[in-house]
Amino acid sequence: MADKKITQSAALTAIDSLNKGLGFLERTFELGDIAQLNWNLLREDLSLPSAVLYEEKLRHNLNWMQQFITAYGVRLAPHGKTTMTPKLFQMQLQAGAWGITLATAHQTLVAYQHGVRRVLMANQLIGKENMAILSRLLEDSSFEFYCLVDSAAQVDLLGSFYAERGQRLSVLLELGVAGGRTGVRNEEQLQSTLNALSRWSGAIALSGIEIYEGVLEEEASIRDFLQHAVAVTRRLAAENRFQCAPILLTGAGSAWYDVVAEVFSAAKFGDAVEIVLRPGCYLTHDIGVYREAQAKIQRRNPIAQRMGSGLLPALQVWAYVQSVPETEKAIIAMGKRDAAFDAGLPTPALHFRPGDASPKMAPAHWALTKMMDQHAYMQIAAKDDLRVGDMIGFDISHPCLTFDKWRSLAVLNAEYNVVDLVKTYF
């Protein structure tokens, strides 16, 4: 893989003006040189709409979650599918993350090419070329990789592929719930999957247990599900089903990671089991679904309470007012192409008039009422001081589907200077 990495290294750090949301680039630039251009959002150096990350808030969230997870004595493998931004993966690893969680073979390849060497693919690996991608990465013995299995049919596909190549793939058995997503539902599915794993034990190594509790909505049923995962882990360990030590036990999206940390750490497995949690949205947070989820965590979790501060929204999309055609309606030059809209529309947070000293808080009655591909309708009140050419900074709900609208995002300091650029790989 070394040669391939070298041939691609220039592309990995290069940026050109064909990415939207940037300032003027006379030529292709290295990401690391961007700060030298002295772009400033408020001086209108960026072509809006533009998605931006706030450096200080990002660092606050990064450290907050690492501290929280560490307080439980468990490991953090942040879900990288949220941002698909390798530079943020590196920040997370440097802050103490155990590895990066991802959802697909392609995402794993992107992470590998950017230096990540431990990936938990919290998904079934399926399909010839996807298995081939992993086969090539596994040629590097420094690369540690786990993916999920939840059926004999899938284990047979993996077993046959990797046995033929003389390779061994580490997998986690996924437990699911009726009405949920993937994962074995019952003893029969569990047994047939275990039997398939036994058949392919040379090529497929059972290395732990995985759940995703986020398919459930009630705390009580989530706690039951977590206890079930603990019990299955104990039972399969007693049956010597696992082919690695320590055994992995992993769960947790961005809404219930506190409960998962509590239940899994209370199982007191000691060194025999490595507990790995996988929240992803904490890094940028939001003002929608994840603010709501985090508020519940702050209320119910003693460690979160002791930490005082919570998470901060670190991602905004800035856009211009392009028209105020009616007294109570402004049209914003931002649309479904620029921000998530599936879990609440973006919320006007800051209002800036070019030439002013700094942005003001947007009035609470401003709200988006509709988004089209490239436009949004914003409700205002008659006689609000809003003009064509004004800039609005929007908070967002659902970072995952906002990140995937952007190939690069500017990182801003407190003075709205662009201190860095990060590239995404969706």
Place this chain on the structure above:
Amino acid sequence: MADKKITQSAALTAIDSLNKGLGFLERTFELGDIAQLNWNLLREDLSLPSAVLYEEKLRHNLNWMQQFITAYGVRLAPHGKTTMTPKLFQMQLQAGAWGITLATAHQTLVAYQHGVRRVLMANQLIGKENMAILSRLLEDSSFEFYCLVDSAAQVDLLGSFYAERGQRLSVLLELGVAGGRTGVRNEEQLQSTLNALSRWSGAIALSGIEIYEGVLEEEASIRDFLQHAVAVTRRLAAENRFQCAPILLTGAGSAWYDVVAEVFSAAKFGDAVEIVLRPGCYLTHDIGVYREAQAKIQRRNPIAQRMGSGLLPALQVWAYVQSVPETEKAIIAMGKRDAAFDAGLPTPALHFRPGDASPKMAPAHWALTKMMDQHAYMQIAAKDDLRVGDMIGFDISHPCLTFDKWRSLAVLNAEYNVVDLVKTYF
């Protein structure tokens, strides 16, 4: 601009394995060399999920629309925001399109860098860096560009910017409707915008009239709106308000282009007015909102009826069945990251089991019931012949928000061979 184009030309045609949905690339490839790799979808050479274009259907749609528009004696400037795929822009221009319609300064830059030299930006140009992007492109006298104005405030911003640079920007006056999006609503707004245009006549050249009828839903009100646009065009022409000849008159999204063609051509402007229509979704079409809109066009429009065939769905997303955890539920390895979900979920169209000779039609009772970021739930019936590892080809609704999930799309021939790759620039 020539130097900049040269420095970027390599990047424009290069492709590497960090784009999802591709096959194995040992090194960076030129797009034009992809066919040599002999990838075939049914041999599982692509890393699914993968968005694919069907070459024959694409060519059918391309020619259908060009013929339809030509039959009315008007011009086609397909909306390029749908695909943001410069290679498709070139196909459209070669088939006879007058120019390409776009929505933002960034999109215009992308088109320019790929050789497009006539752009109708069917949107207000707003913001310092966006105006600067156009200022740089306008240094090339072979580049013809129009954008919209709908307020005195906006004209003043443009006028001041371009007057300072000694440049002249061609604009179209946008007419709007109460409750709609952008565009002047009434005589007062029209007059104040015209007055601003008079103030800046050295820097801003009024070149025509623009409407977007798609904000209305009823044919009768659309016809009224179109007649209004015709009347304003006549009136401003009589007042010698336009600073170019011929005057442009433009409208039409993908749902009402037949009515726009009919009403505008019936105005019998002759050579004095160039009528330009802007549908964008016709090129790939879909099986959702645009199939429904097109069915109405086939029913009401005599030219569409005479042409016999209509438009064909030319874009699919293929994905694997990763789990069948319940007798009536399959989990598909495709999610909101891979296909539009805002105008109906993707529809299972083809079912293929690796090793079989060819795909079958998917049973009509298969349907997606939910999409998450990276997964979809598919309703099946107990005892359906569906297995983990099977491939499903999904038709989609809303091509715009499917294209923007992909950085490259494979172009397939009738044997599912990858005969080309196209890159998108969102």
